[in-house]
Amino acid sequence: MASVPPPSPEAQLSFLAKLQRLFAEGDFTATYKFALLIALADLAVELGADDGSALRLATRQIGERFIQQYWRQSLDYGTGRAGALPGVLAQNLGDQAAVVTAIKAFRARTGINMPWQAARHPDYRALLSKVTQTVSAQPLKFLQNFGGGNDPFLYERTGPGQLVLNPGVAYCLRRFHPLVQQLARTHWVGHVKSNKLNRGILGEADDLEDFLFRISRQSLVAFCAGLRKIDGDNCFYCGGALREVDVDHYIPFSLYPRDMAHNFVLAHRACNRSKSDMLAARRHLERWLERTVKRGDDLAEVGSGAGIVGDGPTILRVAAWGYESVRKSGGRAWVSPLRFEDVGVECTSLFDG
Template sequence: MIARAPPSADQQLEFLTKLQRLFAEGDFTATYKFALLIALSDLAVELGADDGAELSLATRQIAERFVQLYWRHALPFGTGQARATPGVLVQNLGVQAAVLTAIEEFRSTSSSTTLQQARREVAYGLLLAKVAAVVSAQPLTYLQNFGGITDPFIYERPGRGIVVLKPNVAYCLRRFHPLVQQLARNHWVGHVKANRRNHGILGDAGDLEDFLFGISRQSLAIIGAGLRKLDGPRCFYCGQGLHEGHVDHFVPFALYPRDLAHNFVLAHPQCNRSKSDSLAGKGHLVRWLERLTVRSPQLSEIGAVAGVVTDGEVAHRVAAWGYANAHAAQGRAWVKASIYEAIDLGYLQRLANP
């Protein structure tokens, strides 16, 4: 991969304009295209760089993200909801989405209760191959069709099983990741709600977005118990003992809405609410980086039991991306209630040399 200068402001605006047109003028018969945009933007953050270089991805990498995104969707929604009939949500205007069907079939014969357990099964490779074939034939083929034309402004496909994000695209997906995620997720929720076959399943439910993209209460409880055992019954931020602890995303979920085991910490409800969607101050970052190195195996074990992604290197790269973006925007980091500090070069140096 050859480094290139970052895109100009005009080039970034052109990308956003075309992305807006894609959402407005694209044909969305299933939720696949939303999943593809989420997957590509996540992979750009985790594997790309802040320059204008191309980024080569394997279709199988994208398929892995599809399985992660749709894994929980293969379970019935609506249990215990008012005027709702529990069932698997339909995510295609025709027959059920093939990705969901493949996951349902895998789960029906698997003894695994979490995705992390499932990945160790021989049959998981077959599931991934099926999903990769669907991703290749459908969203990767049709995503860039909108307004009656094909405009390959995001990626090209130079060979079998390879997708190459075009120059400047990885940078833009990194730079505008929260916006891309919000647009894709909002349209995904709207698509599911608009499908008439889902009306009886949804009933009066108001937690559809949480079901589609959030972490289950069971997984959250497992993570909380694991963090309490690992770090002790004290708040990660203020260091004081706690009776009731909240599981907090160190790099805020609003900034990077993907659950990573190594990104979780236990916090006082007050500290958690005060920090909210802010990045944490330098003192907190230093301790988090040390913990990432020293306790990575234990965090991986907690994530494996809870069924969330376990990858300390990815968590580190996500943090480096988040703080670099904040530094470029002259952002400020949360230290404690009502106290913030500028995100200076010292933050980036810490992340470069943990």
């Protein structure tokens, strides 16, 4: 199949302008639309290509992402917080969001605490069906309504359980992924904070964004212990013995804000802070790719026990996208404190095998 040219610079600017209008002029009575934008952006990175082709998706795929996004948000927030009463945060201006209610009922019925364990339970199919129906009937139907009209600039519904991202949309979602994520998450946090139903739960909240979108500290501690058994007690980057240890996102969270087991490495706090939001240089990439392939099953198992998704093929596609994006923008990679190098084809070619 012939490659489709990427959208022109003018078309990309038009996409951003419409996205801005969607946030400014859209009707957001619940957080579903923010979750949908995050899901579409993630799926574009993981399944799309750097050309202008359309991308076919199943609504079931989006339903799975909704379960992952809302899983932790079906837990009580505010436990032990002064001036706050523990409770599940309202994601809707009226009755609690149906997705949250369905997940909470599933958890109470099955006793399952980890979303990746949930998929193995016989009742998961019914949960996924219910969530997918909600997604189809609500955010997928109404997301592209803004400014008093409907502008299907993102996708078209092509049949029961199917949609297609319009030509050029997957490319734009991939290119502007950090921006889309930041906009959606910022508005999501703002929506939850401004909802009067949450006032008694939030109190003086200062960690709301972490609660909504990051893995819990308890899960991270459990994963760190398992990661030590796989990788040992040395910093992934400099090789020195670990004393104060950080669990670092190899592909920076700022670039791709989704926690995945294969993307975590153990690092010195100093190395982690120095690397910050940068990609790592080729010497690190080569070892990370080898580790991801050779120890992939071990990483998935440790991640499952800590409630962190393990998906080696997906994180490899994400990494290929990340390095190619930074290469095209003329970005640099982190070698060690105060040492950097260009991201060139010698990095991106490592994903061709």
